[in-house]
Amino acid sequence: MIQSTDSSVLLKFKEKTKYELVYMIQEIVSDVVDSALSDIKTFAHSVVVKKDCPWDFLSDATVQINTFVQNAGIDGVITGFPQTANRYRRNRCLNLGDSTPPYMEPVEIGGLFQLVDKSSLPPAMAPAPSLTEADVTEPPLAPFSKIAPSSSIAGAAPGAQPPQNAQAKVAVCFFMSSLTVLVASLLLRVVQVRLF
Incomplete structure (x- = not known):
């Protein structure tokens, strides 16, 4: 697996190797424009995005991973806590369908707002920008001399x-x-x- 924040580097690797190529988006984005996603597919097999979440998911890392997997539809998690990720992966409550216990249900988007006193909320932040094709496309690498x-x-x-x-x-x-x-x-x- 080769990861880079530079699309032109990944294009060069795609020409020369069969490794899985991963594009890392440095900025925090709220959305990805279809043309940018199509462009990313030309040079990378997967994408890593930063997580910018001020909520603590009731301080339960398993609920946090479950929420990202269930709500966001991600298919991989990079973490500094592999034991937590392994515990989530081995959890027997994941594929129970309608019988899933309430503590394994993903947190509803905006659901934690109901638990927080309105006066304790931070001021509203500006929305993160969308990732566009111009953000992804980079000039080709300089020729080798x-x-x-x-x-x-x-x-x-x-x-x-x-x-x-x-x-x-x-x-x-x-x-x-x-x-x-x-x-x-x-x-x-x-x-x-x-x-x-």
Whole structure:
């Protein structure tokens, strides 16, 4: 599985690999325009969206996961609490149909407002914007440039060997870019863990 917030990166991976590609939407959105969804389908198999929910679901993580799965129709949860997700997955009350106990019913949208005193509610927030095709479409990646052949090194005769340190510079550049990608992916993982 390869995850990125950059559609052009995922397009390149789609050309070269068979991995499942995941597009991560960085912004908090309220809706996705059909044209944006069609565009995402051209380069990704699935989408990760941020959860921005101020409600505590009565402090029950299982009810929260159940509400997202039942109401939002999601088919995957990324969490920093795998034991909670596993407990939800193994729950025997999930497929009981009309016999589902009340404590396993998903929370109705807006249902928690009835339990909160109106004076305790925070001020109304502006609605989150919709995700449009312009938010998804990005310019293609810059073309790859090769290292100049040894005959084009300034002041060198055609066919002359490059200076000894030329390969070391390339190796250090590759190492630093790989290190940057590794650190960035670890930071994204930490952010995902903290979101849930």
